[in-house]
Amino acid sequence: MRPSLLLISHAYAALENRKKLQALAAHVDLVCVTSVIETHAVLGRSAADFDNESDAPSRRYELIRLPRLGRGITTFIYRGLGNIMHRRRFDVVLVENEPWAFVRWQARLLAGLHQREALFGEFTWENVPRPGWKGMLLRLIYRAAAATTDFVIAGNQAAGKLFGISEEQLLVAPQIGVDLENHQPAALDARNTLREACGLPRDAFVVGYCGRFAEEKGLREIVQACNEIGGLHLAMLGSGALESWLRDEASKKPWLHLLPPRTHSEIPDFLRCLNVFILASKPVRSMTLCWEEQFGHVLIEAMACGVATLGARSGAIPEVLADDAALFPSGDATTLAQRLREVTQGSNLAARQLQRVRDLFTHDAVASRWAGFIHQRMAS
Secondary structure, three states: OOOEEEEEOHHHHOOOOHHHHHHHOOOOEEEEEEEOOOOOEEOOEEHHHOOOOOOHHHOOOEEEEEOEEOOOOOOOEEOOHHHHHHHOOOOEEEEEOOOOOHHHHHHHHHHHHHOOOOEEEEEEOOOOOOOHHHHHHHHHHHHHHHHOOOEEEEOOHHHHHHHOOOHHHEEEOOOOOEOOOOOOOOOHHHHHHHHHHHOOOOOOOEEEEEEEOOHHHOHHHHHHHHHHHOOOEEEEEEEOOOHHHHHHHHHHOOOEEEEOOOOHHHHHHHHOOOOEEEEOOOOEEOOOOEEOOOOOHHHHHHHHOOOEEEEEOOOOHHHHHOOHHHEEOOOOHHHHHHHHHHHHOOOOHHHHHHHHHHHHOEHHHHHHHHHHHHHHHHHO
């Protein structure tokens, strides 16, 4: 019997992410509550570039859009969520957000009122304990969350430990997989065409990064490592606080190329331009920002595109890559340069990583793990 699942998450307001829902709907009777289509610009682009209804005719699940009251990722609730829970019975209610998120507690309260027989679950990313008074407060919230949750899906191992729930109630698995139809290796001619479209040299060895231009992403170390080796081209796509520094560096380094942000659907063509992708994230510990890489979804996207992918030993990156030849200490540009040299001198790293994605990180693989765990929890 297919269980009925109510999934509550703002993540599925992104068109690309809903491919995971399509895969999950093969296993469960799925209703997903997400946010209404935004009207403001996102990364300088129309929000409709990231979210629209083009997938509606092919959906195997019901998508319900509700307005958000509150703008922060963890400080909003959904107007009308109570009506959704009141109108039909579900076997499982699952909310994707952190234990202190307003919508998490809204969903838990409403499930207690309208879905008393349903299991209540939560997906969480948070993998770093906070210092000081914030840490003390969050420990209390985690205890309350654990006491009011039947199961947890954690995006990384540290998040599972931080939640403090029993092993049988915990699944460590990604939130979203990768689509192998639009993430696939490019033949040489196709890669050169894509490079021309990005303004990159056709026959060079190209290293790349895409994402936030932020200090904690290790961009200075990437530039330093490429500078040490020489003869490489480095393409960096995104925006953020380090953009002015990067532009200054690019004015002095003709091998450094800066590209503007793209939508989800456009990222694969950038990744397919590359020989190597690097995610050099560094941990941050302060009262204002306490963060480590929680998964690094772009890692599996690059791997799926047949690109050798390197990552720092920080946060969940080692769990995703699981290959010593792909890892280097965070903040260590010298070891990163050595890993780059190894790839330039010939390596089967990209082939190993492509197979890893096919085995573990497709939307179908992720959905199957989620569904299997949900069935297991319902049977226990």
